[in-house]
Amino acid sequence: MSNTSILERRFPGRRAQLKRDILLQALQCFNTHGLEATTIDMIKARCDTSVGAIYHHFGNKDGLVAALFLAALEDQQQLMQQYLEQADSLREGIAALVYSYVDWVEAQPDWARFQYQAHSSVSKGPHGAELARRNAERGKQVAQWLEQREQGAALRDWPAELRASLIIGQSENYCRSWLSGRAGTPPSAYRELLAEAAWRSVSG
Amino acid sequence: MSNTSILERRFPGRRAQLKRDILLQALQCFNTHGLEATTIDMIKARCDTSVGAIYHHFGNKDGLVAALFLAALEDQQQLMQQYLEQADSLREGIAALVYSYVDWVEAQPDWARFQYQAHSSVSKGPHGAELARRNAERGKQVAQWLEQREQGAALRDWPAELRASLIIGQSENYCRSWLSGRAGTPPSAYRELLAEAAWRSVSG
Amino acid sequence: MSNTSILERRFPGRRAQLKRDILLQALQCFNTHGLEATTIDMIKARCDTSVGAIYHHFGNKDGLVAALFLAALEDQQQLMQQYLEQADSLREGIAALVYSYVDWVEAQPDWARFQYQAHSSVSKGPHGAELARRNAERGKQVAQWLEQREQGAALRDWPAELRASLIIGQSENYCRSWLSGRAGTPPSAYRELLAEAAWRSVSG
Amino acid sequence: MSNTSILERRFPGRRAQLKRDILLQALQCFNTHGLEATTIDMIKARCDTSVGAIYHHFGNKDGLVAALFLAALEDQQQLMQQYLEQADSLREGIAALVYSYVDWVEAQPDWARFQYQAHSSVSKGPHGAELARRNAERGKQVAQWLEQREQGAALRDWPAELRASLIIGQSENYCRSWLSGRAGTPPSAYRELLAEAAWRSVSG
DNA sequence: GATGAATGAGCATTCATTCAT
DNA sequence: CATGAATGAATGCTCATTCAT
Numbered sequence: 117m118s119n120t121s122i123l124e125r126r127f128p129g130r131r132a133q134l135k136r137d138i139l140l141q142a143l144q145c146f147n148t149h150g151l152e153a154t155t156i157d158m159i160k161a162r163c164d165t166s167v168g169a170i171y172h173h174f175g176n177k178d179g180l181v182a183a184l185f186l187a188a189l190e191d192q193q194q195l196m197q198q199y200l201e202q203a204d205s206l207r208e209g210i211a212a213l214v215y216s217y218v219d220w221v222e223a224q225p226d227w228a229r230f231q232y233q234a235h236s237s238v239s240k241g242p243h244g245a246e247l248a249r250r251n252a253e254r255g256k257q258v259a260q261w262l263e264q265r266e267q268g269a270a271l272r273d274w275p276a277e278l279r280a281s282l283i284i285g286q287s288e289n290y291c292r293s294w295l296s297g298r299a300g301t302p303p304s305a306y307r308e309l310l311a312e313a314a315w316r317s318v319s320g
Numbered sequence: 321m322s323n324t325s326i327l328e329r330r331f332p333g334r335r336a337q338l339k340r341d342i343l344l345q346a347l348q349c350f351n352t353h354g355l356e357a358t359t360i361d362m363i364k365a366r367c368d369t370s371v372g373a374i375y376h377h378f379g380n381k382d383g384l385v386a387a388l389f390l391a392a393l394e395d396q397q398q399l400m401q402q403y404l405e406q407a408d409s410l411r412e413g414i415a416a417l418v419y420s421y422v423d424w425v426e427a428q429p430d431w432a433r434f435q436y437q438a439h440s441s442v443s444k445g446p447h448g449a450e451l452a453r454r455n456a457e458r459g460k461q462v463a464q465w466l467e468q469r470e471q472g473a474a475l476r477d478w479p480a481e482l483r484a485s486l487i488i489g490q491s492e493n494y495c496r497s498w499l500s501g502r503a504g505t506p507p508s509a510y511r512e513l514l515a516e517a518a519w520r521s522v523s524g
Numbered sequence: 525m526s527n528t529s530i531l532e533r534r535f536p537g538r539r540a541q542l543k544r545d546i547l548l549q550a551l552q553c554f555n556t557h558g559l560e561a562t563t564i565d566m567i568k569a570r571c572d573t574s575v576g577a578i579y580h581h582f583g584n585k586d587g588l589v590a591a592l593f594l595a596a597l598e599d600q601q602q603l604m605q606q607y608l609e610q611a612d613s614l615r616e617g618i619a620a621l622v623y624s625y626v627d628w629v630e631a632q633p634d635w636a637r638f639q640y641q642a643h644s645s646v647s648k649g650p651h652g653a654e655l656a657r658r659n660a661e662r663g664k665q666v667a668q669w670l671e672q673r674e675q676g677a678a679l680r681d682w683p684a685e686l687r688a689s690l691i692i693g694q695s696e697n698y699c700r701s702w703l704s705g706r707a708g709t710p711p712s713a714y715r716e717l718l719a720e721a722a723w724r725s726v727s728g
Numbered sequence: 729m730s731n732t733s734i735l736e737r738r739f740p741g742r743r744a745q746l747k748r749d750i751l752l753q754a755l756q757c758f759n760t761h762g763l764e765a766t767t768i769d770m771i772k773a774r775c776d777t778s779v780g781a782i783y784h785h786f787g788n789k790d791g792l793v794a795a796l797f798l799a800a801l802e803d804q805q806q807l808m809q810q811y812l813e814q815a816d817s818l819r820e821g822i823a824a825l826v827y828s829y830v831d832w833v834e835a836q837p838d839w840a841r842f843q844y845q846a847h848s849s850v851s852k853g854p855h856g857a858e859l860a861r862r863n864a865e866r867g868k869q870v871a872q873w874l875e876q877r878e879q880g881a882a883l884r885d886w887p888a889e890l891r892a893s894l895i896i897g898q899s900e901n902y903c904r905s906w907l908s909g910r911a912g913t914p915p916s917a918y919r920e921l922l923a924e925a926a927w928r929s930v931s932g
Numbered sequence: 933g934a935t936g937a938a939t940g941a942g943c944a945t946t947c948a949t950t951c952a953t
Numbered sequence: 954c955a956t957g958a959a960t961g962a963a964t965g966c967t968c969a970t971t972c973a974t
């Protein structure tokens with residue numbers, strides 16, 4: 117799946133061609149040089165467009181970062197939804213969370229890299245509130261899903277604050293390693309191991 | 321434990337007073353405004369010194385970042401050593417890794433915050449090689465420690481690449497949450513839970 | 525008298541509605557933000573029209589400024605004519621000049637503010653020649669009027685260059701004060717005083 | 729008296745050489761092209777210095793304008809003080825105000841031109857408060873001087889708001905004409921006439 | 933060693949104007 | 954006639970770094 121699929125889903129149509137291209141080239145620049153080191157001129161040059169066009173579509177550099185970040189977030193969450201819908205038991209739910217995380221990072225490594233990189237910038241910026249809201253909403257959805265399956269015994273009595281870390285922490289840590297090149301084996305090779313570790317961490 | 325203790329240990333003596341002060345103020349600036357947004361002049365103003373003095377002591381801005389990063393890294397690894405030395409069984413070793421991580425972040429939140437923030441910058445910069453070397457070395461040390469206790473059966477046959485993620489991933493994830501303010505409960509409150517989760521993830 | 529009356533007189537009819545609206549909103553923008561700080565987009569936004577429409581009607585930004593300036597100038601001179609026509613003696617003529625100046629500024633403060641502000645810009649620009657011509661013409665008219673009443677004795681032998689300053693200088697100075705908010709009392713409250721001062725300055 | 733005398737008085741010493749030069753060239757640029765049309769690069773080129781040096785000394789473009797404006801204001805007020813100190817009667821005081829105004833404009837035409845031009849910009853900007861304070865103070869001083877000589881009868885009972893306009897309005901109007909080239913005769917040629925007109929306007 | 937004035941390449945952003953639809 | 958996306962030259966300003974004193 118190429119980097120453009122996310123964009124075509126989010127900004128469809130022929131008229132948005134330039135918009136998609138700007139985002140795509142910006143993604144590459146940000147990942148290659150870093151957020152601050154990327155200049156508007158670098159992006160402009162790669163799109164063969166004008167500075168004005170970039171500002172016309174995205175307002176400013178932060179707007180560009182935010183647009184990319186939210187596109188990535190939405191795509192990632194969509195995959196999580198899909199996986200979760202197909203899970204029946206609690207254990208399958210935990211696995212769905214781990215699998216969707218790992219699979220998405222592997223399918224969209226550039227977007228994932230960007231997400232890690234831009235997270236603090238976006239959360240401090242003017243779109244930070246929206247990001248927080250979306251994260252809270254997703255957390256609540258997942259919590260509801262889990263509780264509906266808990267059926268009495270099930271999930272150990274972990275503090276709610278800790279749950280997400282227990283489930284996804286190990287996967288995230290490994291994905292960061294892989295994206296940075298420190299680890300060589302693609303995360304999906306360890307899907308089951310990671311899902312099992314998460315399940316053991318979380319279940320009695 | 322205040323932010324200065326790390327500095328006093330690493331740069332002792334009265335003559336290093338200014339050096340320590342520059343590092344301390346730089347740490348605050350970097351955490352408050354971000355790496356790139358912090359200017360030499362901001363640091364200068366907080367230390368009541370001159371630009372020249374900063375360049376005299378640290379060469380350039382990257383030198384300042386590297387000095388802070390390595391000081392933090394060393395302090396963190398030292399605590400890990402201490403905890404590990406007192407562990408006897410394999411299980412205690414895993415707990416030592418988790419406890420030392422969690423305790424250090426909680427004792428030195430400003431240094432931890434800085435570490436997360438500066439990691440990619442340092443690893444890409446001229447000190448990246450040294451950082452990689454140190455990490456590899458530490459990884460080997462820990463691996464040796466673990467294998468000496470493995471006594472045949474013990475640790476499940478996880479791929480080596482995955483080990484660190486399984487042990488520390490959950491703790492790191494929660495520490496990031498806490499440092500950013502998303503989670504309210506100090507990580508040490510969950511020491512045992514996190515250690516137990518790590519053990520279960522890793523052991524048969 | 526509202527700001528629109530000048531426009532309705534100069535650009536009458538339903539078809540000129542948009543034209544009048546653009547001018548009106550431009551006037552407000554120029555007075556609020558200054559000539560240079562006002563952007564075409566600001567005006568566009570206030571009129572709920574398009575950039576293209578503004579360029580269609582006025583050519584460019586300078587054209588907008590010139591159109592406003594000339595409209596103001598014409599309106600002001602028209603009032604002066606009216607007042608002057610009703611004056612019989614020399615003294616009444618001087619008073620007519622003062623009264624018309626003061627009354628116009630007070631009736632059209634936004635237009636007056638704009639006039640002071642735009643004067644140097646217009647006189648340097650491509651419409652500067654026309655402005656100079658109009659001013660010279662008006663000067664000549666007034667001079668003729670005065671000389672027709674001089675009947676021998678009358679006006680002190682002031683140099684012609686000085687006449688306008690002696691008659692209108694004090695009023696202008698006070699009107700500027702009032703428009704800027706430094707002085708609180710409306711200029712018309714001082715009509716007679718100002719006219720008397722002008723007369724004393726000018727007459728033997 | 730050249731344009732530099734004001735600067736040498738206000739920024740004396742060899743070390744301030746560059747500072748004075750920047751101000752001097754800025755003055756010329758502002759008068760030639762206007763406040764907004766003058767770019768930092770234009771000034772830089774005329775001084776053969778660097779952008780950085782200008783920002784080092786004056787903070788930003790507004791700082792440059794304010795420094796020039798306040799230098800001019802102080803110089804002008806100093807001359808007024810001198811003239812006023814040598815006046816004995818009320819009539820001589822009025823004349824001193826007129827003479828000092830007219831003589832200063834003629835001696836420092838570039839500074840006067842700049843003052844007219846920059847007035848609204850400075851009064852709206854961050855130094856506006858200081859400007860207002862200085863003007864109020866000067867107004868009070870002059871008022872005191874006048875009242876000390878009033879000795880009962882003297883000055884007609886003009887509203888205080890109007891006084892400054894009556895005294896200086898005509899001179900200002902003519903000085904503007906002369907500076908803009910519309911009038912050819914230097915203002916000092918009309919000193920006595922303007923002083924007499926002011927006296928007549930103001931006295932019974 | 934300490935100081936801070938000076939440097940100047942580099943950047944984000946603006947905005948009048950054009951022109952294809 | 955109207956629209957608004959696209960253009961791109963121009964500008965104010967920043968800031969790491971140097972170096973004369």
